[in-house]
Amino acid sequence: MIFAQEIIPTFLEKWKNSKDYLIEVGQAMPEDKYDFKPTEREMTFGKQLLHIKANMDWLSSTYFTNSPKKEKEVDQKLSKAEIIAELEKSFDAVYEIINKTDPKKLNENVDFFAGPKTRYQILNLLQDHVTHHRGQILVYLNLNGVKPPKYTGW
Numbered sequence: 001m002i003f004a005q006e007i008i009p010t011f012l013e014k015w016k017n018s019k020d021y022l023i024e025v026g027q028a029m030p031e032d033k034y035d036f037k038p039t040e041r042e043m044t045f046g047k048q049l050l051h052i053k054a055n056m057d058w059l060s061s062t063y064f065t066n067s068p069k070k071e072k073e074v075d076q077k078l079s080k081a082e083i084i085a086e087l088e089k090s091f092d093a094v095y096e097i098i099n100k101t102d103p104k105k106l107n108e109n110v111d112f113f114a115g116p117k118t119r120y121q122i123l124n125l126l127q128d129h130v131t132h133h134r135g136q137i138l139v140y141l142n143l144n145g146v147k148p149p150k151y152t153g154w
Contacts, residue, residue: 005103011123012099017152018127019091022052022134023084024149025141031080033144045140049083052133053090056126060094063110063122064101094126 026049029036034046043051061067078086106120117125141148 007106007120007123008098008101008103011127012095014127015091015095015098018130018134019088019095021149021152022049022091022130023088024152025134025137026080026084026087028141028146028149029080029137029144030146033140033146034080034083036140036144038140038143042136045137046078046080046083048133048137048140049087050078052130053083053087055129056090056094059122059126059129060097063112063119064097098123 029045035044037044037047101119106118106123108119109116110119110122112122138148
C-alpha cells in the first residue's frame with residue numbers, strides 16, 4: 001500500500017526514468033526526420049516533443065506553483081539538439097516543482113478544463129501525457145527504420 005508521503009518520491013523516480021527514456025527516443029531519430037509525420041493530421045516528430053514540453057510546463061506551473069503558465073507556441077524551427085535541451089529543462093523543472101510540493105496538497109481539488117480534479121490526478125496526467133505521445137513517436141521511429149531504445153520502465 002502506498003502512503004501519501006510516498007507518492008511524490010515514487011513519482012519522481014518514475015519521472016527521472018521517463019525523462020531519460022524520452023531523451024533516448026529523441027536522440028534515436030535522425031535530425032532530418034524530425035519533420036516526419038505518418039499522416040497529414042499528425043504532428044511531426046519534433047512537434048510531438050515540443051508539445052510534450054509545453055504540456056509539462058503548463059500542468060506543473062498551473063497546478064503546482066503560484067505562477068501559472070499558458071501553453072504557448074514554441075519556435076518550431078529549433079534544431080534536434082535545441083529541442084532535446086528544451087525537453088531536458090522542462091523535465092528538470094517539473095522534477096523541482098513536484099519535489100517541493102507538500103504531499104498534503106495532492107488531495108486538494110483544482111479547477112481543470114475537464115472538471116474539478118485533485119492535484120494527485122494532475123500528477124498522474126503529467127506522466128500519462130508523456131507516455132501517450134512517446135508511444136506515438138515510437139511508431140514514428142519504426143516507420144523510419146529506426147530501432148527504438150530499449151524501454152527502461154521503473
